Amino acid sequence: MRFRSLLMAAGAVALAGGAFATQGEAQEPIRVAALYSLTGGLSSLDGPSLKGAELHVDQINEEGGVLGRPLELVVFDTRTDQQVTATAAQEAVSSDVVAGFGQSDTTFVMAAAPTFQDAGIPFVTSGATHPMLPTWVGENMFMAAFGDDDQSYAIADYSYDTLEHRRVYVWTDNSMDFTRALTAFFKERFEERGGEIIDEDFFMMGDTDFSAQIARLEAVEPTPDAVFISAIPSEAGLTIRQIREAGLDIPIISGDGFDSQLVATVPGPELANDVWFSTHTYLADDRPEVQEFIDAYEAKFDHPPENSFAPLGYDAIGLIANAIEAAGSDDPAAIRDALEATRDYPAVTGTVSYTRENMVPPKPVSIISVQNAEFKVEDIWRPE
Structure with missing residues (x-):
């Protein structure tokens, strides 16, 4: 069964209505927990992701629901706080849910997912x-x-091949599993290609003053070809602004932590320049699923998707609904087995097949440039 998209949650529970009535009684909903940091440093990723999921749930319910029953989200704001996330996970598994989804960062997934496990x-x-x-x-x-x-x-390949960078300085948020992993894999690939990692500097989530890191970057002679910044959105815009305010026009490269409007709004159009980052693919993709999603999102929220995390939320709940339908059951164990058996699911962000070890789908990666605070898809990288 192919689902499209929509819902309506904002912190508690969203129910579908009369379309599911049978002989005067509404069908019992199938409940799915959504755990997202709707406030705090990850809200610019998690907020759009929840909205994408809401969109898909509304569409699923408009088309008759799943197994003839409405799909209902039980939403928890995890507030970019690991303890709040852990508590929300405990509440979620006690809330008669058949599955859970959410979170745009590894550290916060690790605060929640083991409870579901x-x-x-x-x-x-x-x-x-x-x-x-x-x-x-x-x-x-x-x-x-x-x-x-x-x-x-x-991003390492694009930096080396297209931007012709050979000497890169690295900044890493040392408090996050995601940012440390992003740096490790970037360094591995860039050096494998023949590039040089000049040095590495560190900061922590929540830092707002990067003057010490900037001073050390300025002291490097000759000037590096680029600085790779492994950060989450709350730091992304600040690092760009402060580097540019210091008079450095060095190219800035990163991963999907930069896929946030904060990269444009915090520095502003005069400073948000010469930035490139890798992220999830959906823009510049001519598959019908992509344009249908964009049109539906804009119709519901009166603006285009903020970033690629909006279609990822749409895709996550779609994978769960697809598994429930394939399993023919709302039993969590049956849903798990159906998820594992997923092949060629037409997600907005790329076809999902769980054929790799560890249930990590091989998907294309978009390279985005930022010039004058405007985002543009420059290339699409595909895994070997």
């Missing part, structure tokens, strides 16, 4: 990208996105 309930992360997640969590863990190895390789 222990409860025997499948969990699909919409945006977290560490390729070891399913190994760390267990057989109930699935990823809707590519792995950090692929997106790091993509």
